[in-house]
Amino acid sequence: MPKPTATTKKTLALFWHFTRSYKFLFWYATVGSIIAIIFSSVLPPLIVSLAFNKLQALYTHHQAINFTVMKDYIIAYAIVNICSLILWRSQAYSTWKYIILVKKKMTDYIFNHLQQMDSKFHADRFGGALVSQTNKFINAYEQFMGEFNWNILTGIVAFSASLVILAVTNLFYAGIFLLFIIIYFFITYRQMRRQMPYSRALSSAESLNTAKLADTMSNMTAVRAFAGEEFEAKLFDRQTTKTMNKNLRLMRVQIKSEIWSQGSTELIQIIAFLSGIVGISFLHLPIGVLYLTVTYTLDLSERLWNFMFILRNLNHQFGDAADMTGILNLSSAIKDPLQPEKSKIHRGDI
Numbered sequence: 001m002p003k004p005t006a007t008t009k010k011t012l013a014l015f016w017h018f019t020r021s022y023k024f025l026f027w028y029a030t031v032g033s034i035i036a037i038i039f040s041s042v043l044p045p046l047i048v049s050l051a052f053n054k055l056q057a058l059y060t061h062h063q064a065i066n067f068t069v070m071k072d073y074i075i076a077y078a079i080v081n082i083c084s085l086i087l088w089r090s091q092a093y094s095t096w097k098y099i100i101l102v103k104k105k106m107t108d109y110i111f112n113h114l115q116q117m118d119s120k121f122h123a124d125r126f127g128g129a130l131v132s133q134t135n136k137f138i139n140a141y142e143q144f145m146g147e148f149n150w151n152i153l154t155g156i157v158a159f160s161a162s163l164v165i166l167a168v169t170n171l172f173y174a175g176i177f178l179l180f181i182i183i184y185f186f187i188t189y190r191q192m193r194r195q196m197p198y199s200r201a202l203s204s205a206e207s208l209n210t211a212k213l214a215d216t217m218s219n220m221t222a223v224r225a226f227a228g229e230e231f232e233a234k235l236f237d238r239q240t241t242k243t244m245n246k247n248l249r250l251m252r253v254q255i256k257s258e259i260w261s262q263g264s265t266e267l268i269q270i271i272a273f274l275s276g277i278v279g280i281s282f283l284h285l286p287i288g289v290l291y292l293t294v295t296y297t298l299d300l301s302e303r304l305w306n307f308m309f310i311l312r313n314l315n316h317q318f319g320d321a322a323d324m325t326g327i328l329n330l331s332s333a334i335k336d337p338l339q340p341e342k343s344k345i346h347r348g349d350i
Helices: 006-060 067-116 119-123 127-169 171-218 220-225 229-281 287-328
Strands: none
Touching: 006 067, 006 127, 006 287, 067 127, 067 287, 127 171, 127 287, 171 220, 171 229, 171 287, 220 229, 229 287
């Protein structure tokens, strides 16, 4: 995840503040994601590798191969996939439902908070920017919870379970792969930390784009009255140019990270294949070990590749939420009393 700055911590605290109202749905979605990834990505390759080992043993001893011999593997494989389907669908329903409920609660809270802010607060800010920052905060929450349930959690569980099984079947390769993962995570994390300021700068610039567009359109009568179309067009072009330049800076940093990430994942896939071949040829390991090693490595290397994009998305989401996080931690300089005096005027005449 991005460097846990004070703003990021406050954003996470706000996200949890709204989410905890629906704890059952949240925990069902979280635990469901953990169990579902085991049934969908960890157990099926393991069952197939055991079936391959069984077939290899039957061929080696010249025994008959029929449905009766393999039925346990077939039934187990079918049950695992059916369980995976049920778990993922129920988990997706829970995730989707609590996100919808939280977005409603969050939108109402922000609306009321902005209404309660004093006149100076609104005078110092573009109305269009507040609209943009509100939408970005709510969308950041939806995207973050999606990343958490379907990428972060599943990635951690898949890595842990797969490495344990690989350690049992091919300890030497599992050790090499674990060392590679640690180095990969460390370097990728440092690269994404450098990217965080670029993401936040881009998000702020995009909010200013929206603010400028909204305020110009809402005051178009005044702009035309003073023949200010050309002047406003130049101001807007200046703002969009700044946004474009910030986007280009972010792109350059991201491309450098992608080169490292893709090169690393391609390398580990080659190492996995060679390791499996060496294990079968010289160490006389079962054919199932080759299948398990290659399958898990392909899956985990794809998750390593996605890990970089997860961090990039988190950078973008926390950048989007940063401005509204700051606003939600502000309080109005002028506050109405909690229990205002009742009106003593009962009758009036003109």
